[in-house]
Amino acid sequence: MKIVVTIIGQDRVGIVARAAALLAERRVNILDINQNIVHGFFNMVLIAEMAEAGGGLRGVQEAFREMGTEMGLDIKVQHEDIFLAMHKV
Amino acid sequence: MLELREILETNRMIGENRLDVRTITLGISLRGCARESGPALCRAIYDKITTTARNLVRVGEEIEATFGVPIVHKRISVTPISMVAESSGLASYVPVAEAMDRAAREVGVNFIGGFSARAEKRLAESDRILIASLPEALAATEIVCSSVNIGSTKAGINMDAVREMGRTVKKTAELTAERDAIGCAKLVVFCNAVEDNPFMAGAFHGIGEGDLAVNVGVSGPGVVKHALEAVRGQPLDEVAETVKRTAFKITRVGQLVAREAARRLGAPMGIIDLSLAPTPAIGDSVAHILEEMGLEKCGGPGTTAALALLNDAVKKGGLMAAQHVGGLSGAFIPVSEDAGMIDAAASGALSLEKLEAMTCVCSVGLDMIAIPGSTSAETIAAIIADEAAIGMINAKTTAVRVIPVPGKEVGDSVAFGGLLGHCPIMRVNPTRADAFIARGGRIPAPVRSLTN
Numbered sequence A: 001m002k003i004v005v006t007i008i009g010q011d012r013v014g015i016v017a018r019a020a021a022l023l024a025e026r027r028v029n030i031l032d033i034n035q036n037i038v039h040g041f042f043n044m045v046l047i048a049e050m051a052e053a054g055g056g057l058r059g060v061q062e063a064f065r066e067m068g069t070e071m072g073l074d075i076k077v078q079h080e081d082i083f084l085a086m087h088k089v
Numbered sequence B: 001m002l003e004l005r006e007i008l009e010t011n012r013m014i015g016e017n018r019l020d021v022r023t024i025t026l027g028i029s030l031r032g033c034a035r036e037s038g039p040a041l042c043r044a045i046y047d048k049i050t051t052t053a054r055n056l057v058r059v060g061e062e063i064e065a066t067f068g069v070p071i072v073h074k075r076i077s078v079t080p081i082s083m084v085a086e087s088s089g090l091a092s093y094v095p096v097a098e099a100m101d102r103a104a105r106e107v108g109v110n111f112i113g114g115f116s117a118r119a120e121k122r123l124a125e126s127d128r129i130l131i132a133s134l135p136e137a138l139a140a141t142e143i144v145c146s147s148v149n150i151g152s153t154k155a156g157i158n159m160d161a162v163r164e165m166g167r168t169v170k171k172t173a174e175l176t177a178e179r180d181a182i183g184c185a186k187l188v189v190f191c192n193a194v195e196d197n198p199f200m201a202g203a204f205h206g207i208g209e210g211d212l213a214v215n216v217g218v219s220g221p222g223v224v225k226h227a228l229e230a231v232r233g234q235p236l237d238e239v240a241e242t243v244k245r246t247a248f249k250i251t252r253v254g255q256l257v258a259r260e261a262a263r264r265l266g267a268p269m270g271i272i273d274l275s276l277a278p279t280p281a282i283g284d285s286v287a288h289i290l291e292e293m294g295l296e297k298c299g300g301p302g303t304t305a306a307l308a309l310l311n312d313a314v315k316k317g318g319l320m321a322a323q324h325v326g327g328l329s330g331a332f333i334p335v336s337e338d339a340g341m342i343d344a345a346a347s348g349a350l351s352l353e354k355l356e357a358m359t360c361v362c363s364v365g366l367d368m369i370a371i372p373g374s375t376s377a378e379t380i381a382a383i384i385a386d387e388a389a390i391g392m393i394n395a396k397t398t399a400v401r402v403i404p405v406p407g408k409e410v411g412d413s414v415a416f417g418g419l420l421g422h423c424p425i426m427r428v429n430p431t432r433a434d435a436f437i438a439r440g441g442r443i444p445a446p447v448r449s450l451t452n
Helices: A015-025 A056-071 A081-087 B004-015 B038-052 B056-067 B094-107 B125-140 B159-175 B182-186 B221-229 B236-265 B286-292 B303-319 B339-347 B352-358 B377-394 B434-439
Strands: A002-010 A029-038 A041-049 A073-079 B021-028 B071-078 B144-152 B156-158 B187-191 B212-218 B269-273 B366-372 B398-405 B413-415 B422-424
Touching: A002 A015, A002 A056, A002 B004, A015 A029, A015 A041, A015 A056, A041 B004, A056 A073, A056 B056, A073 A081, A073 B056, A081 B004, A081 B236, B021 B038, B021 B056, B021 B236, B038 B071, B038 B094, B056 B071, B056 B236, B071 B094, B094 B125, B094 B144, B125 B144, B125 B159, B125 B182, B144 B159, B144 B182, B144 B377, B156 B159, B156 B377, B159 B182, B159 B187, B159 B377, B159 B398, B159 B434, B182 B187, B182 B398, B187 B377, B212 B236, B221 B236, B221 B286, B236 B269, B236 B303, B286 B303, B286 B339, B303 B352, B339 B422, B352 B366, B352 B377, B366 B377, B366 B422, B377 B398, B377 B434
Parallel strands: B021 B071, B144 B187, B212 B269, B366 B398
Antiparallel strands: A002 A041, A002 A073, A029 A041, B021 B212, B144 B156, B187 B398, B413 B422
16 A cells, blocks of 8 residues: 655654654555655655554554654645546546 | 646646536435334434445545545435335435434535435325424424425426415424524425435435435536637637536536545446535526626626526536436536625626526526515425426426525525525515415326327
């Protein structure tokens, strides 16, 4: 199962590092990262594979919720099927 | 691989444009619950609902978390109670409504539909008992919804039932007068009712359905409005294409959720209802889509044409995205539940007569319209008959959910709260149809019913 992590918020040091570490701890493998800064705002979309992950989607969502609260970021973690359903026929 | 813009587009639709799955409605057959005593019947219905739907809300919330898309309602529809209760010997079906209410609260859904009767040709004794029970049942329960089918293209219009429903709407309003006649918001009178509708108040689990069905209603007026902002001034062909493309995307999400809900609940997937269902929230209005097309105000000249285009394009776009399409499928125009409709009604641009014309080209009918409390039962019956005639002749579903608010007149307004919204009291044509309604009998099935 693949997940899509979307992170939006004020740019600061350590967002990518924290997100990558969080995923690595749970053995979630990053497949693709798209990141940029627009008018000082940090935007990142990350696609990752959960095949070897422990703790399931809920665990990852909970960990990112804590990270979002601590760093003042808006973070979504979604199953990729919602995007595939909408955009890929 | 997914593209960045696709991911951002989906999340913008959900975040800014209020894309949601409006409802997962679990249809439950109560055919096996028929019993020869009232208490046994009520117990069987309570047990059936609480065991069958015990995971519905949790599953809905899990799917919502997995995909990051709101699933606003989790609901239940059941076999029309006039059929299930027929051999119970009960002289009133109020206890059955109360059992439904208790069961639905127990499993945590926010509405249960199916306190219903089908009487398009004649009223059977059980239909009479159900209709007579309606005012008290709707006053005594919180989340039970009811519908009565009084006509169809195949059967014509049962004017005895129409007359009865005019009185029933009035009595329901009186019994819930202290809450601005909220009982009437839970009562729909249909022509050509559909058996797999996931939307309230008109949902019931049809007699031709299996034991269970997962029916899903999609939504997203805000998404369509936003998409049309990009084609301002362009020909209407482009408007239709844009609506189609958007409806396709919205419906694919509904299909995904329906498939997943069916799998997790261990129930067959029923249908996707391709509907644009507004809410009173800003940015979630069907009226504002019509205004985006170029109308100064919804309800003015051009409204019916714009709505016809919208309704047809939603169906064309959604059709290819869903495995099975059903329910009401079209744009809804409930007045109190749509910020643009509320504005249009308050400004005088939108009248009851224009709404009636609009129902010829869109989903369902006169919906969530507050009218003066002084409106007579005969006039309400005549409004129901007019709407049913449109459904019968055009082979489409039409419905009436009007709320005659006791003590209120044109110039007043009423607030129902939550998704039921608020609206001004709308003017009703004062000329009377009492003698027409008093005739009773049946309006024969139209020529177009003879399709075999």
